Amino acid sequence: MPQRRPSTLTTGRGFTERGREGRISGYVFKLMRESTGLTQEQLAERLNVDGTTVQGWESGRRPLMAVPVGSYLALKHTLLGLPVAPRLLSQLDLAMEADRFLGYILSADRADTTGHPLASWVITRSFTDLLAWPFTKQIPVVLSGVASPRARRGPVPSGPALAADEARHVFTHLKVIAELADVTQVDGMLLRRQAHYVAGFDGSSETADWLAVMQHAEERRIRQTAEWTPAWAVVRSGAHTLARFGDRDALAHFIRGSLGSDECEVANLNYWAYWLGELAEPQIADTFMIEPQAWHGTRLLDHLIAKLYAANPYIDVVAHTLWSLLTSRPALLPQAVSRVMPPLTRTLDDDGISDQSRRELQEVFYALRMSQRR
Structure with missing residues (x-):
């Protein structure tokens, strides 16, 4: 374990419920409103509220999560009657979850693992993209292209934002919580894994160094067994996080040393x-990974095809997972041929991939060719 604490937060119980957050959900609501072509005043009239209420929702000053349940459902039904894609309404709900998470951390002046949101469920890509938005400034893919171009007066924020001291507080909290997590418990390991991953959205060299130290500690932990453990899941997420910082070695090391068993x-x-959402039921522990699960694989295949290029920092895990998916689900081969072959050929022609990725992609290439002959 690291020997130094990265934080000035004190330990012990002491979270208080702060004013509810609304910045992420407010901005999602704003994009939805703009996609309809309505002004704030026009939407306010449709909703039978005054214009300042809509302004407050969009800015986060009046958090949507503070709206009574009945009123919120009526709001959603009204939005469904407008040209708003239903999928965007589900993003609004997730954005409120992300705001709740931010509000929880921003209210914390003490670090306490008891009842922490990151120990209560396995977060998804959709949720994580929304949560990362204020830090990375990257609009979630599902929201890109939602808003119609409009003339604006004065400087307009391009997304939900946190002040510098708020962002520092969030990342300091996550580092402390990760180190305090009880590694003898499944929920403690879930907390550590997810705190590692979300802390990686900091992007600073200090956090990169901290993540590397934590990753080495977890790698030492799983050397004791070649089988799956909750610590395996921590190492997997840590390797992905370090790849985001440009460190491909951790991911390659994980694939070589920690994916040896069925x-x-x-x-x-x-x-x-x-x-990616092929398993729709929310999960409360990482142990779901080794339990029997029913899913088709089409969505995963589509994702891997889109990510199959040599410059991708995650190319090693993309190549390995594509190989593993088509090996375990050969029924996907016929539908994969026409879509996989072009990016697969380009990637194999690139000198920038590892020897292991090349071997696995060559096996995929031959399997696809064989499927065409049947």
Whole structure:
């Protein structure tokens, strides 16, 4: 374990319920409103509220999560009657979850693992993209292109934003919580894994160094067994986070050393399926990875095809997971041929991939060719 604390937060119980957050959901609501072509005043008239209420929702000053349940449902039904895609309404709900998470952390002046949101459920890609938005400034893919171009007066924020001291507080909290997590418990390991991953949205060299130290500590932990453990899941997420910082070695090391058993291969695929939404049921512990799960694989296949290029910092895990998916689900081969072959050929022609990725992609290439001859 690291020997230094990265934080000035004190330990012990002491969270208080702060004013509810609304910045992420407010901005999602704003994009939805703009996609309809309505002004704030026009939407306010449709909703039978005054214009300042809509302004408050969009700015986050009046958090949507403070709206009574009945009124919120009426609001959603009204939005469904406008040209708003239903999928965007589900993003609004997730954005409120992300705001709740931010409000929880921003209200914390003490670090306490008891009842922490990151220990209560396995977060998904959709949720994480929304949560990362204020830090990375990258609009979630599902929201890109939602708003119609409009003339604006004066400087307009391009997304939800946190002040510098708020962002520092969030990342300091996550680092402390990760180190305090009880690694003898499944929920403690879930907390550590997810705190590692979300802390990676900091992007600073200090956080990169901290993540590397934590990753080495978890790698030492799983050397004791070649089978799946909750610590395996921590190492998997940590390797992905370090790849985001440009460190491909951790991911390559994880693939070589921690995907040797059938159980771990199944865990990797099950996690991908959950992350991308092929497993729709929310999960409360990482142990779902090694339990029997029913999912098709089409969504995962589509994702891997889109990410199959040599410059992708995650190319090693993309190549391995594509190989593992088509090996375990050969029924996907016929539908994969025409779409996989072009990016697969381009990637194999690139000198920038590892030897292991090349071997696995060559096996995929031959399997696809054989499927065409049947």
